[in-house]
Amino acid sequence: MRMSGRGRSALIIGLQGIRARKTRTLLSMVSLFLGVLAVVVVQAGASIAERALLSDLELYEGVDGTVVMDMGGTSPRLGSIVTSTVAGRSDAVAMTSMQAVIGEPGVRPVNEGGAPFDGSWGDPGPPMECDETGCRELPAAEVQPKGQAIEVRLTALTGNVRQFRPYRPQAGEWLDFAAMPSLGPRLVLNKEAAKGFQQYRVPAEMRVPGASANMTPHFVGVVDDGDQQPRAYVRLDELSHWVPENKLVDPNMGEVRVLMVAGTPVEQVLSTKLKAVGVEPMVRTVNSKKDMADQLSLMRLVFLAMAGLVLLIGVAGILNVGLATVGERVEEFALRRAVGTPRALLAGIVLAETLITGLLTAALAIGVSALALKGVVAFAGTSQPFLQGMQFPWEAGVAGVIAGLVAGVLGGFIPAIRAAGIPIATVMRA
Amino acid sequence: MTALIQLSGITKVLKGQEEPRTILDGVNLDVHAGESVAIVGRSGSGKSTLLSVLGLFDRADQGSYILTGDDISRLPERKAAKLRSSHFGFVFQRFFLLKHLTAAQNVAMALVNGQGWLPRRQRRAKVMQALEEVGIAHLAKNRPTRMSGGEQQRVAIARALVREPRILLADEPTGALDTETGALVIDALQAVTARDCALILVTHDRDHAARMGRVMHLEAGVLHDRTGVSA
Numbered sequence: 001m002r003m004s005g006r007g008r009s010a011l012i013i014g015l016q017g018i019r020a021r022k023t024r025t026l027l028s029m030v031s032l033f034l035g036v037l038a039v040v041v042v043q044a045g046a047s048i049a050e051r052a053l054l055s056d057l058e059l060y061e062g063v064d065g066t067v068v069m070d071m072g073g074t075s076p077r078l079g080s081i082v083t084s085t086v087a088g089r090s091d092a093v094a095m096t097s098m099q100a101v102i103g104e105p106g107v108r109p110v111n112e113g114g115a116p117f118d119g120s121w122g123d124p125g126p127p128m129e130c131d132e133t134g135c136r137e138l139p140a141a142e143v144q145p146k147g148q149a150i151e152v153r154l155t156a157l158t159g160n161v162r163q164f165r166p167y168r169p170q171a172g173e174w175l176d177f178a179a180m181p182s183l184g185p186r187l188v189l190n191k192e193a194a195k196g197f198q199q200y201r202v203p204a205e206m207r208v209p210g211a212s213a214n215m216t217p218h219f220v221g222v223v224d225d226g227d228q229q230p231r232a233y234v235r236l237d238e239l240s241h242w243v244p245e246n247k248l249v250d251p252n253m254g255e256v257r258v259l260m261v262a263g264t265p266v267e268q269v270l271s272t273k274l275k276a277v278g279v280e281p282m283v284r285t286v287n288s289k290k291d292m293a294d295q296l297s298l299m300r301l302v303f304l305a306m307a308g309l310v311l312l313i314g315v316a317g318i319l320n321v322g323l324a325t326v327g328e329r330v331e332e333f334a335l336r337r338a339v340g341t342p343r344a345l346l347a348g349i350v351l352a353e354t355l356i357t358g359l360l361t362a363a364l365a366i367g368v369s370a371l372a373l374k375g376v377v378a379f380a381g382t383s384q385p386f387l388q389g390m391q392f393p394w395e396a397g398v399a400g401v402i403a404g405l406v407a408g409v410l411g412g413f414i415p416a417i418r419a420a421g422i423p424i425a426t427v428m429r430a
Numbered sequence: 431m432t433a434l435i436q437l438s439g440i441t442k443v444l445k446g447q448e449e450p451r452t453i454l455d456g457v458n459l460d461v462h463a464g465e466s467v468a469i470v471g472r473s474g475s476g477k478s479t480l481l482s483v484l485g486l487f488d489r490a491d492q493g494s495y496i497l498t499g500d501d502i503s504r505l506p507e508r509k510a511a512k513l514r515s516s517h518f519g520f521v522f523q524r525f526f527l528l529k530h531l532t533a534a535q536n537v538a539m540a541l542v543n544g545q546g547w548l549p550r551r552q553r554r555a556k557v558m559q560a561l562e563e564v565g566i567a568h569l570a571k572n573r574p575t576r577m578s579g580g581e582q583q584r585v586a587i588a589r590a591l592v593r594e595p596r597i598l599l600a601d602e603p604t605g606a607l608d609t610e611t612g613a614l615v616i617d618a619l620q621a622v623t624a625r626d627c628a629l630i631l632v633t634h635d636r637d638h639a640a641r642m643g644r645v646m647h648l649e650a651g652v653l654h655d656r657t658g659v660s661a
Contacts (some may be wrong), residue, residue, distance in 0.1 A: 005547030020530030138639060254540055334525045337542065338487065339589070340515020345544035424487040 006345050014334075014352030017325075024321055029361045030352075032319025032407050036358075036365040038307035039403040044369055044396035046300040050292060052386040057288045059226030062164045062259055066286045067267060069258040077277050082256055083236060085270045086158045092260035093159040096248050099156035099209060100232065102217060103202030107147025110200055114151045115226050117196045148202045152193050153229055155255075156236035156248060162261040165225070170194070172221030175235055185238040186220045194222040206334035208239070210247030306358035311403055314361075318354055325352060326415045326422075333422045347416035355405060356411025357426030362404025366397050432499060433460040435484065436595060440493035442479055442651075453479045454490065455651030463596065466620060466629040468639035470656070471648035475510050477632045478601055479649060484630060485518055485599045486510040493533070515545040519590030519627075520618070524604040525582040527574040535568040537561060537589045560588040564618045580611035587618050598626045604635060616641060 018025050062068060071078060079096060080160065086094040101109050108127060115121040127138045160177050161167075166175075167190075175188055183207070189197065197219070206215045217232075225231060249256055260266050267283065274281050326333070333346050370392040383385045437475070442454040454516040461467055471477050482488035483495070487507065495503045502513065519540075529535045537557045541548055560568040564584040574582050590598055592616060600619055605613030616631075616638050623629050623643075631642055637647050647656040 006544040008547060009542045016531065021530075171547075265583045331526060332528055337511065337512075338485070338514065338520050338541070338543050339540040339543050340510045340511050340518075341511070341543040342545075348544075425482055 003012045006292060006342075006348060009341075010348035010352040013349045014404040015352050017067050017349065018356055025324060025353075025357055025360075025408050028318045028321045028336065028357045028411075029364065032314035032358065032404075032411075033360045033365060034360050035307070035311030035314030035407065036218070036403045037368065038310040039304065040369045040396050040400040041364050042300065042303040042307045042364075043326055043399035044373065045395050046296060046303070047393035047405055048373075048386075048390065050289075050296055053292055053386075054288055055295075055386045057292070058166055058225070059168075060165070060287045061288050063166065064286055064289050065262055066164045067260045067262050067264075068284050068286060069260070069267065069340055070282045071258075071274060071279055075343070076246045078088055078256060078271075078274070078279060080245040081273050081277065082258060082270065083158060083240075083245065083248070085273060086258055086266060087160075087237070089264075090159065092258055092266040093157060093161045093164060094236070094256065095114040095157050095161060096157050096257075097153050097155045098243075098248070099233075100152065100206055101149050101151045102197075102204070102206045102232075103149025103200075104147045104148075105205060105207065105214065107149050109149040109151035110146060111151055111230065112146075113235065114153050114229055116230065117199060118177070119238065127281060135147040137383060139422065148200060149198045150193070150196045150197075150200060150202055152189075153231045154208060154239075155185075155231060155233050156239045157233060158236050159257060161233075166313070167223035167225045170222040170224055172219070174221055174223065175233060177235065181235055181241070183238075183241055184216050184218055185242070186234040187217045187234050188221045188223055189219060190223060190225045190227055190231040190233075192228060193232055194234060196230050204318055210242055210244065212244070213242060217240050224363040307403075312349045315407045315410045318357065319414060322350065322412055322415035323418065325353075326418045329419070330422055333419050334424050335423065337424045343420040346422070347420040350419045351409065351412045352415040354415070355408035357395075358404035358408025358411070359363075360404075361407070362400045366400045366405075369396065369400075394396075432458065433496075434463050434465075434498060434615050435461040435533045436493050436496040437484070438496075440480075440483060440490045440495065442476070442488070443491050454483070454610055456493070457648075457651070458630060459629045459646065459653060461597070461630060462629055464623050465644065466623050466631065466642040468642035468645045469630065469632045470634065470636070470639050472483045472512075475648045476651050477592060479632070479647050481601050481632050484597075486514050487518060504549070510542065510557060512545055513541075515543055515593060519593065519595035519598045521583070521586050521590050521598065521600040522604045523605040525574070525579075525586040525647045526607075527582055527585055529574055532571050532573055532638075533556070533561065533566065533577070533588075534601055536574070536585055537592050540589050540592050555591055557588075560592040561585070563591060564588045565623070570645075578611070579607050580614060582619060583607060584609075584613050587615070589624060592623075595627060598622050598631065599629065600631045600633075602610040602632055602634065612638065 010141045082094045086203065099114065103109065110129065111117055128135045129138045139319065162174060170191060204216050206217045258270060262285065271281050336346060373390065373392050377387050377390050435553045437457055437459040440454050440457040441452065444451040444453050451507055451593050457480060461493065464496065469477050469480060477489065483490050490503065493503070494501055497513070497517065505513070517603065534557050537560055538553055542558060558567055558570065563588050564583055566584045568582060569577060574585065577585070598619065604617065605617050608613060619629055619631065620641065633639050647654045
């Protein structure tokens with residue numbers, strides 16, 4: 001794209017004007033800097049906040065676009081239908097959760113009910129006993145003493161769920177679904193479960209309701225799954241060595257969920273099979289970004305309005321300097337008109353100067369913000385996972401450039417009109 | 431031969447005061463290509479106003495202004511700017527050079543005026559040619575603050591000539607110079623008539639006026655031909 005002769009003339013003369021009045025340009029930039037910086041920071045802050053919230057949300061909701069199918073009902077065939085349909089597929093993963101106690105047999109776990117270890121769930125209430133028919137309070141005589149055991153929610157997976165929920169590795173490794181299933185189930189703990197096993201030394205014996213025998217689990221890794229409840233992940237095929245298919249779904253607290261990519265035939269096939277056994281699946285698509293954008297947009301608007309006010313003060317500064325400069329350059333503009341420069345170009349020269357000033361300020365504000373973010377990432381990146389590898393959001397750069405341009409236009413508009421109206425006779429009367 | 435400029439019955443009244451004052455009262459003037467004309471008169475006689483009308487800075491209240499056969503008496507500002515660029519060159523008493531620009535950049539100002547676009551190389555060639563014409567090409571990179579008054583006025587003349595105007599209007603160009611330097615500036619101005627450019631010089635200096643082809647005297651808004659009339 002080539003500029004017109006007038007555009008190029010305005011640019012050349014504008015740059016000459018800026019070079020000739022470096023201090024004034026600097027003062028204009030100083031007055032504008034805070035305003036543009038405020039816009040950049042608000043926009044960057046909103047983008048970073050969105051990313052931070054989204055990154056946590058993705059851990060338990062799934063990445064945007066994931067189709068989630070939840071199953072209701074207690075059909076004994078539920079587990080086998082889901083696993084037989086989904087097993088071995090890369091476009092869908094089934095997860096089923098059940099209670100598991102790891103530790104000494106014959107005692108109550110230290111965190112009964114799978115509660116977090118900080119006691120944030122409060123009093124767990126009287127001990128309960130659950131079976132296929134429901135849960136009942138245990139008679140006092142049958143209540144076991146608390147001992148060296150930890151209760152976790154055990155989530156059995158048919159495939160790599162991290163494509164849908166990007167759990168953050170903390171230690172060790174994630175479950176390897178390509179390897180042969182092991183007889184002793186390999187577990188990956190979440191952070192809360194890992195905390196429990198750090199606090200309490202318990203024997204490596206795992207009890208799962210409905211299992212044919214107690215198992216010896218192998219901990220292979222720890223992930224951050226965003227869950228406050230102690231949880232362990234296991235390959236479903238490894239667990240099924242010990243737990244029959246019809247027992248894989250806890251009839252009382254069972255969670256069966258299938259995560260799949262949009263458009264996979266699994267959704268239709270599974271729905272049909274489930275409806276045939278009287279289970280009505282609930283299907284939804286994760287769209288966290290949109291939901292969150294709605295929540296964030298109001299906050300962003302409020303902050304942008306505040307930044308706009310700061311920018312307005314900068315505009316007043318640039319306007320003030322612009323008017324003073326035009327007042328000083330009356331003879332120059334009159335002379336330019338005398339040599340044939342049209343009024344529109346005179347206005348263009350002044351606008352070019354303020355626009356260049358606005359753009360230079362924007363570049364400075366963006367540079368400072370990017371450097372500051374780099375510093376924050378280097379300083380706090382290890383403690384805040386969402387900051388790791390964070391780049392300066394391009395939206396903030398665009399917002400800064402727009403703010404600079406708008407400030408340039410607003411601040412230069414009135415001086416430009418003044419410049420265009422200077423009579424040529426000024427040079428005759430001088 | 432058709433006149434380059436034909437003014438007939440040009441009247442200009444200064445309004446906005448208690449009594450409207452007639453500055454130009456039916457001025458008639460024909461100027462041909464390559465001709466040099468001096469306009470003399472007392473201060474406040476309307477010489478600069480006449481030059482403003484001639485140079486399209488201002489518009490006459492009455493009368494007609496024919497330039498190269500076209501009536502431009504009621505020209506809109508946009509077209510007037512274009513004509514100022516293409517037909518006129520201006521030299522003022524004060525040189526009006528921009529201090530932050532070099533001599534060459536000051537001259538180039540007349541080329542970077544939004545009336546057409548010349549690539550940098552052509553622009554530079556024209557600027558150097560104009561500076562050479564007035565004998566100061568060696569000062570092209572100097573800023574006005576490092577030049578004498580005569581040199582600065584020559585830069586101003588080069589700026590007026592760089593677009594090869596058909597009419598050069600000079601308003602007391604030697605007013606801020608000593609006699610010797612003033613004479614050199616008049617030499618430089620008069621040289622333009624050799625290339626068919628008309629020169630209209632407003633001056634108080636009788637010697638400089640006498641060097642022009644015609645001398646016109648402006649008195650009470652009326653222009654009289656005083657060529658050959660001695661003081």
